[in-house]
Structure formats: C-alpha cells, structure tokens
Amino acid sequence: MKSFGFLSFGHYGRGTGPYDPDAGRALREAIEIAQGADEIGVNGAYFRVHHFARQAASPMPLLSAIAATTSRIEVGTGVIDMRYENPLYLAEEAGALDLIAEDRIALGVSRGSPEPAVRGYEAFGYTGSQDPRGSDIAREKFDTFLSAVRGERMVDADPSQFGPGQRLRIEPHSPGLADRIWWGSGTASTAEWAARAGVNLMSSTLVTEATGEAFADIQAHQIAAYRKAWKDAGHARTPRVSVSRSVFPVLSEEDLWFAAPMGDQAQDQIGIIDGLTSTFGKTYAGNPDQLIAELKADAAVQAADTLMLTIPSQLGPEINLRLLQNFAEHVAPALGWEPNTEGPTTGYDV
Known part of the structure; x- marks a missing residue:
C-alpha cells in the first residue's frame, strides 16, 4: 500500500444535536477533518458527490476550501x-x-451512484439518454471532459481575432491534471474501458457482480483485468488503483463503542441496487493485529496502491481524526505505508 486517504460520504441531518450535523456544519467539519488528516500525514481527502440527497453535492467549493488551507494532502472526489x-x-x-x-487534485468521476431522484439529471437540463441509468450520456460527457482536461482544442476561434483555422482550449489549463483523473468502476468490463481510456481506476464501494466469490476477490479480478488492458493499450505511465474499505481500529473502550454497531456488517452482503445484483464489502473492526492480518489477506487491498477509508463523517472531527490517527500509527505501517511528508505522488512503480 503506497498511500491511504479517507472517503467521506458527506451525510448530514437537521442539526438536532451531536452526530446530527446540518449541511453547514457538515461542510465545515469536512474541512476540519481534512486539515487534521493533512497534519497526520494522511495522503488523501476524497468526497462522494450525490444529488437530491442530504449528502455533499457540488464538490468544488469544499475542495477549494480544503486545498487553500492544507499543504500536502491530495484532495479529490469519489465520485x-x-x-x-x-x-x-x-x-x-x-x-x-x-x-x-x-x-494536489485527483478527481474520481463515473456514471454515478444510484440516486433518490428518478432521472434527476434531466432536471439539470441533460436529456436525451437512451439508457435508463444514463450511462450513455455519462460516457459521452466524460470523453469531452477528458479531452478538455488534456488541453485539446475544443472550439473554433473567432477568425477576426485569431486568424483563420485556429482552435481554442479550455482555460485555465493544468498540465498534470489528466494523470490524476480516475474512473469509478463496478465491473471488470468498465475497468477495462477505463484502462483503454488512459485514466486511473477507482474500484467502487460495491461491485455490480455476484459470482459467489468474496467481494475482495471479485475486485482483485477487476484490478487484474484493468492492469492487463492498460498494458495492452501501451500507455507510457504507471496507473493508480484505489479501493475503499470501512476500517475501525479498536484501541480503547470508546473505539469499541463506535465499532460495535458494525458487527452486523462483518461479512460481505449481496443485494439489489439500481436493478443490478451487487456485492457489498464487509466492515473491518478489531484490534490492530487483527486488522493487519485481515487486510493483508484482502486480495484487492493488496492489489491496489491506494486505500480509501470510508469514515463516519457525521460523528465529527474528533472521532474521525482519532480513527485516522489510529490507522496511521498502528495499522498502515505494517501494510507498507509511510506518512506523507512531501505531498501527493502522481504515479507509482508497482
């Protein structure tokens, strides 16, 4: 494991008391968690994006605030x-x-998660999808987005200003950003597509496959398929691959109190989501030695270079930063991690 970060789902409530933040408090606490994680040496702060839900939505204001008040941590989305x-x-x-x-920006994008709204993207003005889940317009938009991020010329220039035959790119252009774009994938075929497109792989918090294998093994097969497709495509750089896990190190009675409710999630689960049979990964909770052994036995964690810890963000900065500190001090070093002291890495030789 080259790096680890946290992945926040950004849940918020109505501000009725502890562990029920309203939207404003949830956003401010997300900034505080990221600032504390930066001080610990955690490599990344990533945030889910949802619409028509009591979760974080438009990510750019939040990411900008974090980027402006931290110095090393990678900041991004998932997805x-x-x-x-x-x-x-x-x-x-x-x-x-x-x-x-x-x-320091690393953006995970994809078709998106199942949503509470029925074809909610149409309310935003994006119509014309022939797919009930909107996959077609997501892929088409992603191709345009990636071309723009890569600095390709997107529109014809006004010949009265630039002369004939000139084209313009999107500004401002950040030259290295294209290498820090990820596609969130839940299937092997989508992972292979992402490899051919030349973007990093963010393996989903669930996989839309149910083969009878463990969640981690299904993910590991997807990662292997991605890396093979990447090699076959002949890309020059080494790609990045991330997986996410819920991990609760228990070092005190208070830690045990927060980890105990996760007991009913100690096994993989099969369910139907967005009309597809899907496999959901289990939660890891226990003492550091137990977690080290279990994560070393997790085929996908071992195959990836980046581990994203899904955090219970609504519990606030103190609890979440203790969770990250416990993992950084007592678990991550045994998995090959070292604290981030210089800033994000743009690629890995794995």
Whole structure:
C-alpha cells in the first residue's frame, strides 16, 4: 500500500444535536477533518458527490476550501456523477482548482451512484439518454471532459481575432491534471474501458457482480483485468488503483463503542441496487493485529496502491481524526505505508 486517504460520504441531518450535523456544519467539519488528516500525514481527502440527497453535492467549493488551507494532502472526489455535469465547465473548474492546490487534485468521476431522484439529471437540463441509468450520456460527457482536461482544442476561434483555422482550449489549463483523473468502476468490463481510456481506476464501494466469490476477490479480478488492458493499450505511465474499505481500529473502550454497531456488517452482503445484483464489502473492526492480518489477506487491498477509508463523517472531527490517527500509527505501517511528508505522488512503480 503506497498511500491511504479517507472517503467521506458527506451525510448530514437537521442539526438536532451531536452526530446530527446540518449541511453547514457538515461542510465545515469536512474541512476540519481534512486539515487534521493533512497534519497526520494522511495522503488523501476524497468526497462522494450525490444529488437530491442530504449528502455533499457540488464538490468544488469544499475542495477549494480544503486545498487553500492544507499543504500536502491530495484532495479529490469519489465520485462526481457525470450525468449531472457540463463537461467543459467542469474542466474549467478542475483546472483552476488544481492550480490553486499546486497539483494536489485527483478527481474520481463515473456514471454515478444510484440516486433518490428518478432521472434527476434531466432536471439539470441533460436529456436525451437512451439508457435508463444514463450511462450513455455519462460516457459521452466524460470523453469531452477528458479531452478538455488534456488541453485539446475544443472550439473554433473567432477568425477576426485569431486568424483563420485556429482552435481554442479550455482555460485555465493544468498540465498534470489528466494523470490524476480516475474512473469509478463496478465491473471488470468498465475497468477495462477505463484502462483503454488512459485514466486511473477507482474500484467502487460495491461491485455490480455476484459470482459467489468474496467481494475482495471479485475486485482483485477487476484490478487484474484493468492492469492487463492498460498494458495492452501501451500507455507510457504507471496507473493508480484505489479501493475503499470501512476500517475501525479498536484501541480503547470508546473505539469499541463506535465499532460495535458494525458487527452486523462483518461479512460481505449481496443485494439489489439500481436493478443490478451487487456485492457489498464487509466492515473491518478489531484490534490492530487483527486488522493487519485481515487486510493483508484482502486480495484487492493488496492489489491496489491506494486505500480509501470510508469514515463516519457525521460523528465529527474528533472521532474521525482519532480513527485516522489510529490507522496511521498502528495499522498502515505494517501494510507498507509511510506518512506523507512531501505531498501527493502522481504515479507509482508497482
């Protein structure tokens, strides 16, 4: 494991008391958690993006605030729902954000998660999808977004200003950002598609496959398929691969109190989501030695270079930072991790 970060689902409530933050408090606490994680040496702060739900939605204001108040930690998403996005405007925002952050932005994008709204992206003005889940428009928009982020010329220039035959790219352009774009994948075929597209792989918190194998083994097969497709495509750089896990190190009675409710999630689960039979990964909770042994036996964690810990963000900064500190001090070093002291790494020799 080269790096680890946290993945926040950004849940919030109505502000009725402890562990029920309203939207404003949840956003401010996300900034505080990221600042504390930066001090610990955690490598990344990543945030889910949801619409029409009591969760974080438009990520750029939050990422900008974090980028401006931290110095080393990578800041990004997992994932932006491309069905809801204007791809060229998103490319402008991403370029500006990466320049502010001095090359610390890593954006995970995809078709998006199942949503509470029925074809909610149409309310944003994006119609014409022939797929009930909107996959077609998500892929089309992603192609445009990636071209723009790579600095390709997107529109014809006004010949009265630039002369004939000139084309313009999106500005501002951040030259290294294209290497820090990830596609969130839940299947082997989508992972292979991401490899051919030349983007990093963010393996989903669930996989839309149920083969009878363990969740981690299904993910490991997807990662192997991705890496083979990447090699076959002949890309020059080494890609990055991330997986996410819920991990609760228990070092005190208080830690045990928060980890105990996770007992009913100690096994993989099979369910139907978005009309597809899916496998959900289990939660890891226990003392450091137990967690080290279990994570070393997790085929996907071992195959990936980046581990994202899904955190219970609504419990606030103190609890979440203790969780990250416990993992950083007592678990991660045994998995090959060292604290981040210089800033994000843009690629790995794995």
